[in-house]
Amino acid sequence: SKNQYCNNIRSWSLLENGPDNLCLYFDSVNTNQSAQSETWLRIPYDSPRPRIEITMKFTTLDFWNDTNIEFSDIFPYPSRIPETWFHDAVLFVEPNGSFIKYNYRPDLSGGDTSGSPDKLFYALYGSNRGNILTYIENPLPKQSMHYSVCGNYIDIHVNFQPENTPVPANTTFEVNYVCEVFGDSKTSIDELKVIGQKSVASGKLLID
Structure with a gap:
């Protein structure tokens, strides 16, 4: 449903424009304005590697009638053909384990190993363009966070799964x-x- 996408931008602002940081803020709503998505993005000047820092917050303004709230759906490739992909595999690490999903057919979709991690690391590797390393933190562990590789392995999903639907007004997920880009x-x-x-x-995220 088109009401399940918060892609109507209401406002944005440049919070800082150097010399130490570039900081942006923007918020958007879905078509029926029942939910809001806010994003704070920071790009530091003095990082030893290309780096972005992001906080995302989802708020129900009226209700949310889906069992899923997805804040990250990564599609880093130019096509669905594995030969065109820049990375060979994705590595997931959470406090209770890890697994690797390689780029090949037939697809074997992968998901989380412990159910609801409050911390998650993943790496898209290995690439001469640089490996993409991401650390994700759920500041409210009581909210269930889930991640998986899509059934076609063309994207990586990270999302929250509310306990009850519809999700009532003034509920937030953050x-x-x-x-960072690291290595080759x-x-x-x-x-x-x-x-x-x-x-x-x-x-x-600890690299050095």
Whole structure:
């Protein structure tokens, strides 16, 4: 349904324009204005690698009649043909385990191993364009966070699953995540897994 997309931008602002940071804010609503999505984005100047820091907040203004609230749906490839993809696989690491999903057919979709992690790390690797490393934090662990690789493996879903629907007014779901570009095709899966384990243990993206 078109009412399940908060893609009608209501406002945006440039909060900071250097020299240390570039900071943006924007908010949007769905077609019937029953829900709002807010995004705060920061790009630091002094990071040793390309880096973005994002906070996203979803608020029901009236109601939300879906069992899913998706805040991240990543499609980093130019087409659905695996030969055109820049990365060979995706690595997921959470506090209770990890798994790898490789780019091949037939597809074997993957999901979370522990049910509802409050911290999640994933890496798109290995690529000469750089490996994309992302750390995600759920500041309200009582809200169930779920992630999975799409059935066609063309995108990666990270979302919340409300306990009851419709979700009543003034309910909020919030997430923080940091994304950096690191290494190349020679970066080993063991190194990336260690980065992921350190990150979910410390509560921040730890690369150095």
